[in-house]
Amino acid sequence: MEECRVLSIQSHVVRGYVGNKSATFPLQVLGFEVDSINSVQFSNHTGYAHWKGQVLTAEELNVLYEGIKLNNVNHYDYVLTGYSRDVSFLEKVVDIVQELKKANPSLVYVCDPVMGDHGAMYVPEDLLPVYRDKVVPTADILTPNQFEAELLTGRKISTEKDAIEVMDLLHAMGPETVVLTSTDLPSKSGDQFLVALGSQRIVRADGTNGRQRIRMEMPKVDAVFVGTGDLFAALLLAWTHHHPNDLKAACEKTLSAMHHVIKRTMTYAHEMAGPTKRPSPAQLELRMVQSKADIENPTVVLEATVL
Template identity: 40%
Template sequence: MSTEPPVPETSVLAVASHVVSGNVGNKIAVFVLQSMGCDVSALNTVQFSNHTGYKQWKGTRVSAQEITDLWEGLKQSYLDGVDMMLSGYVPGAEAVTAVGNIGKELRQKSEEVGKPGNFFWVLDPVMGDNGRLYVAETVVPAYKSLIHYADLILPNQFEAELLSGVKITDRDSLEHAIRVLHQEFGVPHVVITSVSIPLFSSSSAATPQTPRTMSVVGSSMTSDRQPRVFRISFPVFEAYFSGTGDMFAALMVVRMREAVANYDKLSNGVGEGKGASSSKLGERRSWLSDDTIGVLDLPLARAAEKVLASMHEVLDRTCESMNAQMRAIRERRGDDIDETTLHLLKSRAAELRLTRNLGCLRDPTIEYRAEKM
């Protein structure tokens, strides 16, 4: 196992929810980022006892003004020098705008000093899933007004539909949605984190234990905003886990930074052909590769492969632990468990197993590779 951090020294502002017990939001992001060698400033957007998957919780949401005040407090003490920003769940449209103002300010700061590559914003537009919003409807236009300023967005399929205005039902509509995000919104990098359409079923990724598959679909735009699309198919565990999107986002921060650093080491920043630049990739705004770079050689594709490798290993170990815990509970208590208690016990057993599986985060075995679409 490698003992060296995979990234150069990197400071990250992580803006997401916080829970006292369990693994979602910034509880995941801070642990993952620090474990991979990043310095993290955590700005928590909610303070809950536990995640909402338990169907009962206590706590509070922060206001837009509180988000702004916390950021102003960091600035007044010269603690606002960050290389990357990760934003996840934000409660309400006004709070989304407040977080967006932070991102825009950091972007402008990097542009003003002539170093556009010094800031990279990974935005997870948390709005809903499976056709259902779990935020106010006003949050959708708030995110639409912001994504132009982000470098990489990580919507699930439903969120990609909300942002692009395109219903994703097949390959053509999927590619159309990505093209809209690149061309009309100017988003440099897009990863749709969970694509489930019949065309994308893949027997090569399935296993006897996990026969159902899904895909991650990503794209880095060219200099004229054309998509360069790849997909990675992976097996799906037949269980519900909270926090998988948060883990994916935190790992993408690290692996994107790593992939760009590795690219610059190998190429020494030399580009050829249309859209080429002699500057290092890590010095360019949004870390956009030259147009001559093939889809499967994109840093985004390399990063996504490693992210999914870690995800699969962590979820596999979480499943093993969850099943063992539930067997032990049934052995002790038999079938005499009411429905509410059983749900709470299952939710606790399904918390992502991160702290005991650092090797899965740092040095995973890549099984599922990117394919060109």
């Protein structure tokens, strides 16, 4: 594959896997050059009892970007962004993406619009209009969870039909590809499964526009993982690159690789914690390096249904 370069603007932790630490290794293993801007530098993720560190300001982000630009090495094939909790920082990200798209009109912007989950926002509420009015229209691939998709469209999702309508509303806002990474929709396989849905705008052989829509079911895991959303967005970037017009194949490889990583992490965490104790945040850090082979060439264990 010809050299493909990703600018990833996400958080960084010294210990563990979240943000850029979750995204960079898998992308490199899959053959991408990754340039990282660390939106925060923390000792570890905030699920631990203690954490320390620094937050990058919008101005500091701009300084780093200016340095890249002055050397004329600001040519990117992809931009990847995740968690942000500052309005001016997020607006600066949009400015940078728009400028990079002018330089390379075929650039693909993959955005995980991280705002909250299960009905609660964990970023300031003034980020919502920025995501809705500026970020989403600039994005090409969007990976919200159900709650984030509902926030962005102002529509509730209670049925699969609702979910499809919400994905269509998101397409209308800009993105070619939308994946609802997790929903509360009932699984056909029983309570132990989570449902994800995806939709991709396609041009049919006869030149008309259509959609490829898929549904996937993933086994639920009784543990709190951090960094899985960041891993998902990075893997989806990679596999949509390898399967540009086949959302089914891209999602099957993405979710199967994640399944392997999570399974290995769970096994390790329970071994470390012992049979009677719940694993600690440190024991539940993703087993990323140990999963290199699964990331590189995932055995497809989760199949998608075309809707």
